[in-house]
Amino acid sequence: MENFIVSARKYRPVLFDSVVGQQHITNTLKNAIKNNQLAQAFLFCGPRGVGKTTCARILAKSINCTNLTDTHEACGVCDSCNSFQNGNSFNVHELDAASNNSVDDIRSLIEQVRIPPQAGKFKVYIIDEVHMLSQSAFNAFLKTLEEPPSYAIFILATTEKHKILPTILSRCQIFDFNRIRVEDMANHLASIATKEEIAYDIDGLHLIAQKADGGLRDALSMFDQIVSFSNRAVNYQAVIDNLNILDYDYYFKITDFLLTQNTPAALLLFDEILNNGFDGNHFITGLANHFRNVLVCKDAATVQLLEVSESIKLKYLEQAKQAPASFLLSALNISNQCDLNYRISKNQRLQVELTLIKISHLSQALQLSQSENVQLLAEQLKKKPETVLAEDPAEYKKTVETSIKPAPSIIPQIPKTEPKPVEKTDEKEVETKPITPKSFLPKSGIATLIPNLNNPNSIKTKEEKEVEIIEVTGNEKEDFTQEDFIKAWVNYSKQVKSENKMSLVTLMDNYTPTLKENYIIELQIENKFQAGELLHEKTGILNYLRTHLHNFSIQLETVIVEQLENKKPYTSTDKYLFMVKKNPKLEDFRKTFNLDLD
Structure with a gap:
């Protein structure tokens, strides 16, 4: 032989x-x-x-x-x-x-x-x-x-x-040296099969090249193994049977099931894959790679990134037409998260099944997100905070209740009001200012402007809403007293306390600022650490003070006043000088007797 x-x-x-x-x-x-x-x-x-x-x-x-x-x-x-x-x-x-x-x-x-x-x-x-x-x-x-x-x-x-x-x-x-491309390896294997008079199909050779992961020697070893296994006929089925590779058809089928929200069929197919001896982690990584390949086929410019044969590429192109890009991106994210959690999970099969269930419901979630009610809420979210009071609170409540989930944080739209003329009363003339697009909502007042839908009495009138809104233009320079300033300072301290900024609250409560000329606020502190803490929050403090005191010329300056600690006498010299400071005649005594310090 x-x-x-x-x-x-x-x-x-x-x-x-x-x-x-x-x-x-x-x-x-x-x-x-x-x-x-x-x-x-x-x-x-x-x-x-x-x-x-x-x-x-x-x-x-x-x-x-x-x-x-x-x-x-x-x-x-x-x-x-x-x-x-x-x-x-x-x-x-x-x-x-x-x-x-x-x-x-x-x-x-x-x-x-x-x-x-x-x-x-x-x-x-x-x-x-x-x-x-x-x-x-x-x-x-x-x-x-x-x-x-x-x-x-x-x-x-x-x-x-x-x-x-x-x-x-x-x-x-x-x-x-580079890893060898799949196409180059498949062509080399085809030339060897031709010289050895071995029957082959290009799909099987491509699968061997992909399994080799860039190493031609590994590809040739697998080629010899499959030639012996299949009696000198290298085909797609022989390769997947011998190399323990999941068939492309499994991934195409399970993707179709997930797109049509056929969750039972997807779970049964996964059970069949496990019964064939494949590992769940191997399946989920292959599924993520399949989603990646389908996503690549969504654009004609990136189809060349596929390292598969032409027949398999046509299947990918066909499935890419049916799968939305949003579905593929979400499925990729969920699959990748499952791959990360698989090894640390105690119930690994359940981890993969939960992933399949989540992906199968993606289409329904995408459909709901495109409904008219959700689109209306999304447009309201895009609007500026100052334009979010609804004209009809009942209509707003109806919109929220019919959405896919409650959104209590969504603020209704402010009605655009035209400037009102001067109204005459019995006592004096009162000018009603319109709400301009530059209206400023206080940081702590946004939640109070949202009507409580469960309590109709909490819905405020149009005039009450206008009173609550502080209108600023950025050019105000109204005068204010030290008392007004201290009151605003204390109110801001209470506000940041609710935000758990305890270091800033301690600083504001323990040190009282002083109002100087030209609206300069001077705050005396003890060290650079406190100065850094105040500098970090300086913008928020100034915005609050300028807005509530209607004066945008306010400036905040910090002055570090170091407190000199009483130096304790330790050495003999220190102790002597300390005693001389209390009784200067002691120095005369030392000179008289010509004494020296140790």
């Missing part, structure tokens, strides 16, 4: 042009060979199975080839190429750093570097998984890597670039 060679080894690229999905690196290396500008050390880093070691071998083979082609590829027929392909080249040395990571292994390598090549131009040292070297081994390797002989070239390969010392990185020319 002929020995079987896995596809990952049998179809391993031997030329730069046969490397899949890394053209930016292969073109750079070919140009370096062409211009004879090879670096002394290369570092190939990237995910597993994307061609790092393969490119290192192709580079080592090409730079020692004695008969390069016109495209600067190795000829494959010269003595150097033949010895490399047979595995007995003396110019190419491979070292697995995972199992040879000690200082002695690196010292042995350095001893070999001193010997020049007997045939060929360069000696190439390929060190795979270089991040596994120990700290001491890295340090022993530094000098040789920085100043190697002219004939020595080092090619380091790693999947974890962040574990390599910066001193090593600075001595290497770094090449970052």
